[in-house]
Amino acid sequence: MRKKLIHPRWLVPLALIAVAMLALASMAAADNHGRGQGGGTPEHAEHVLLLSVDGLHESDLRWYVGKHPHSALASLVGSGVEFTHAQTPVPSDSFPGMVAQVTGGNPGTTGVYYDETYNRELLPAGTTDCAGAKPGAVVGYTEEADKNLNALDAGQGIPGLPGSILQMTGDPATLLNPAALPVDPTTCEPVYPHEYLRVNTIFEVAKEAGLRTAWSDKHPAYDILQGPSGEGIDDLFTPEINSEAPTEGSGNDWTTDNALTEQYDSYKVKAVVNEIKGFDHSGTEKVGTPAIFGMNFQTVSTAEKLPESDGLKGGYEADGVTPGPLLRRALEFVNTKLGTMLADLHGQHLAGSTAVILSAKHGQSPINPAALTRIPDGPILEGLNAAWASAHPEDTEPLVAFSIDDDAMILWLHDRTPEALAFARQYLLAQSGTGNGINGEPKPYTAAGLTKIYAGEEAAEFFGTSVTDPRVPDIYGVVQHGVVFTGKKKKIAEHGGADGDDRDVPLVVSGGPIHHRAVNSQTVETTQIAPTILGLLGLDPGSLEAVEIEGTESLNLG
DSSP states (O other): OOOOOOOOOOOOOHHHHHHHHHHHHHHHHOOSSGGGGGGOOOSSOSEEEEEEETTOOHHHHHHHHHHOTTSHHHHHHHTEEEEEEEEOOSSOOHHHHHHHHHHSOOHHHHOOOOSEEEESSSBOTTOOOOTTOOOOEEEEOSGGGBSOTTSTTTTOOOTTTTTTGGGSOSOGGGGBOGGGSOBOTTTOOBOOHHHHOOSOOHHHHHHHTTOOBEEEOSSGGGGGGGOTTSOSOSEEEOOOTTSOOSSTTSTTSGGGSHHHHHHHHHHHHHHHHHHHTTBOTTSSSBOOOOSEEEEEEOHHHHHHHOSEETTEEOSBOTTSSSBOHHHHHHHHHHHHHHHHHHHHHHHTTOGGGEEEEEEOSOOOBOSSGGGOEEEOHHHHHHHHHHHHHHHOTTOOSOSEEEEEESSEEEEEESOOSHHHHHHHHHHHHTOOEEEEOTTSOEEEESGGGEEEEEETHHHHHHTTSOTTOTTSOSEEEEEOTTEEEOSSSSOSOBOSSOOHHHHEEOOEEEETTOOSOEEEEEEEEGGGHHHHHHHHTTOOGGGSHHHHHHTOOOOOOO
16 A cells, blocks of 8 residues: 555647647658758657656557547657557556666566565665664665655755756755665665666666766656666756645645646656756756656646546546546646647757657556455455464564555565465465445455465566565565555555556657657567667667666567
8 A cells, every 4th residue: 555646737729739740740851950960861869758658558548649639649649650559567666667668677687676665685774783784674765765755855955946946956866865775784885776776777878878868757766767877867857746745735745636746747847848958957057958868747647546636536437448537637738748848849950850759657557447446455464464473473573574555465575485475375365355446335355356476486487586586575466457455545546566457558659760650569568668769869779788688679660
């Protein structure tokens, strides 16, 4: 059970869409700029703009484009290669989802299973005397790692917030609290997010080639995208989305009100626009447009999760297909902001040399509101620990060392023996009870809401790693369709699981050297975005370590 995010409202100016359409058209014709100079077609792109619209399903994009054939999203799809069966990694959380897009690797390779996990080799945060300290630590790379989790600037101390947030540093590692980070038992030093990643990133490869890089995301802990070198991104803008929003009735969080999340995402859009114009994210220093840059949007994700905001119903209509009014507003907002970026690419004569990739870190489940079953996971896990303690009174630790349950049940155990794994599996599958549905009505469940449990070696094999991996979960429970673990009624969808609604996301590559409309119906993975970006820039996809390990192929853009 975890907390999450929110959404928007913007009408799309027809003039802006017209400019966006012109921008896409000019991508196909190529600008008189860079490699496209002289009217020729560039062999490679000079820039790649990567946009992750978190929560967006392929079905959402198809619905919106069908209803708005003259929109910016429609023009992007209409002049590019659309992959209609793209899937994110499992678990479908934001952290592994974004890491996949920039490394080419799944969690078993990258070592990144979630933003909050457990590591059997590291020491707990705050450990200062490492000699003889017992290994085993929660690894929390969320807002809890900020110097000030209540501040939009994460504790930098910028006056005049929120309007001054673009003054936030491009080096967010400086805003992480070392005492909140897990500790390396060898060095007795805190482990920063970028140090936790096992493989290199597209940003590091680009930097090694002398190219500029930038990115914008939702927590300073996205320092992980810097890669193991810690220097992959020249300009990393990460305003804290779970901070206190300076608006009455905000619930102390930008994610609890649609208009506030829209406002928050607009800051990141402004950062990207500044970068398109050749400035750093703040718009104050002329540094040149990055070779790789982009951002994530939160508006769609939260519109799918909130039951209601600003008087509008969240999620989908009863048909389980049509976005409801809040989600429609969120899609409109994203479309408007995409149109702004495309128009600015055209205005800066970068349309012909810039490829735009649109995808998502994750989807959201369930799409059909009738399928929702909310289940409080706390009592289930407390019961598991109590049953184990009763059967093993000699044990001084609870069976479950750490859990993260959104719409999957992911457990790390203190006791990893076959007996303990079998006990956990049997206990969970024997649990039945009553949760609640979309309108709060009682709804029975069986088998703890699970349909399959991977345990021990099965879990390691599922993730493509070894049971000796100190990071791999001991239990991965796949939920019955529509199950969301929560003790409250404040959300109607979640992500993190293996459900198709979690994993089926859009993937469109448009602009730059792409001069045609194509639809590819083969199943692809968002891990393939990473080598594709390097290929578009004329760099070697094989220089990515995860690509070499997993054999990740570039997307077929033919």
